[in-house]
Amino acid sequence: MISSKIENIIAKFLTNQASASELGVLEVWIEEANNLELFNRYVKINYAIEYNMREFDSNKVKNKLLEAFARENKVRKLKKLRKTIYYSAAAVVLGIVTTAFLxxxxxxxxxxxxxxxxxxxxEAGTDKAILTLEDGTAVVLEKDKTYQKNNVVSNGKELVYDDQSKTKSGIAYNYLTIPRGGQFQIKLSDGTKVWLNSESKLKFPVAFKEGSTRQVELIYGEAFFDVSPSSEHNGAKFKVLNKSQQVEVLGTEFNIKAYEDEDKIYTTLVEGKVAVSNSNSKKQLIPNQQSIINLKGGDIVVNPIDAYNEVLWTKGIFSFKxxxxxxxxxxxxxxxxxxxxxxxxxxxxxxxxxxxxxxxxxxxxxxxxxxxxxxxxxxxxxxxxxxx
The missing domain is CATH 3.55.50 (Phage tail protein beta-alpha-beta fold)
Incomplete structure (x- = not known):
């Protein structure tokens, strides 16, 4: 049960009226066991009641919640809290706004x-992928099924490579292919986390070469990267290659969408800093910017965008604007x-x-x-x- 004090802070948080100290209290409370679920239930019940009692613009309700979490006021206190609650609240509101597809x-x-x-x-998709090992062996990864070999293990949802793995000589590559109707996560040997969407393929080293740039290739599809900072790897940069562009990062969160049946590549920056380049130009992105490359030719175009909205797919949500x-x-x-x-x-x-x-x-x-x-x-x- 939520105390009246926490209820009051939640109400202030949703209307962007909470002080820095109140946000600190809410941050501590939300991290305790089961409290995030209580938060979800509280928001759902209160807004569901409002929906049943009178007519209202449910899209505005959704936006009110999501925008409240995206505002930059009280940045230091709000930043971590926003990331914790933002996706959760979006999922809660689904039950209310799904019937209001405008x-x-x-x-x-x-x-x-x-x-x-x-x-x-x-039927809806699920966790599944095909792991291709360096010797060409194909391993089917499926939800609720485990796999383990040498320095890699999977729980049926995520593939994890030993974070102690390093090589001083040649690099061995693995491939992770996500079929239509699938999704999967991978933690690379340097600690970088990658979420792969349906119909995607990633090429990556089993272990990164010590002292060299960490490099992977998104052969096609969509992937969200949470890159392990270069400061933890003796300054080694991280690059994501694609046949039509190159993304260079130092430590950041970003999304790349490069499907084979689309004529554009989209790179969206959530946090940090990246440089996107192709044969024609090179552009640096800051958070909430998206670069667009037309595969038919032309320079890189950069536009402002709501980055969190672009990566909701990693949290089980389709968001179309x-x-x-x-x-x-x-x-x-x-x-x-x-x-x-x-x-x-x-x-x-x-x-x-x-x-x-x-x-x-x-x-x-x-x-x-x-x-x-x-x-x-x-x-x-x-x-x-x-x-x-």
Missing amino acids: YNSGLFDKPVAPVAIVKNTI GKKLKEIMNVMARWYDFQVVFQNPELEKVKFNGVLSKNDNIKEILSIIKKTNFINEYEIKDQKIIIK
């Missing part, structure tokens, strides 16, 4: 038609492992805002989108979804 489009309203569902065999339906369905297709077909090409351009759980049933998501009346009908046939 739209913004110039298309005219269309009459609602029955939904044709032949057979729904489409002004995204076209085609982009949204492509993201869904990778996670749920299906093909999508648009019978009306104009529907690909409809823009939506929404926050969804990666555990949601695909039929529920399609039903939410359909309630906007911009989609007449959708049909599910085995692993194919037809938007009409």
Whole structure:
């Protein structure tokens, strides 16, 4: 049970009125066993009550919470607390805002038609990957299944390499491939953590060469990196290569999205500092900036962005802000492992805002989108979804 004192501080925190000392109290409290769950329940109950008692803009409720955690006031006290609660609160609000998937489009309203569902065999993705060892052996990693060999161990969700592993001679490489409908985490031998999204592939050394730049390659797909600082490795820099760009870091958190079926590469900086370069130019990013490289040619473009919103996928959340339906369905297709077909090409351009759980049933998501009346009908046939 939450004390009245903590309730009062939580209320102040959500409205950005808490003092530095109150944030300190909340930070200590939230780290105690079971208190994060109590926080979740408190927010969910209070906002659910508000939802049931009167009409309100649930998207504003979501934004009120998320923006409260993203504000930079009282930075030193708030920074750590924000990272702890931000993703948790976003997940709590899902139950409230999932039914309020908003739209913004110039298309005219269309009459609602029955939904044709032949057979729904489409399920949400899960933890799974294929580890390819230096000798070419392929090891299937699956949720709740353990694996251990020499200096590497997996619990079915994360692959961990011995942090004492170093080499003074040749480097042996492993590959981690995430299929459609999968996700996985890896902790490299230097302590760097990497979250890999569906349909991604990472090449990395079993052990980094002592005294040399630490280097990995995102062959394709999307990955979030939490890099072990160079100060812990005798100043050794960290680089992430891709066929169309290079990212150089000293110690930071960033996201790279480089899918083979997309014509752009996106690098988003959460914390620290990175330098992104290609054959045409080189740009440095600061937190809440995103670089975009058009694979058809051109310089690197840098735009401001809400970085935390871009990496919510690592916390089991899809967050779409002004995204076209085609982009949204492509993201869904990778996670749920299906093909999508648009019978009306104009529907690909409809823009939506929404926050969804990666555990949601695909039929529920399609039903939410359909309630906007911009989609007449959708049909599910085995692993194919037809938007009409």
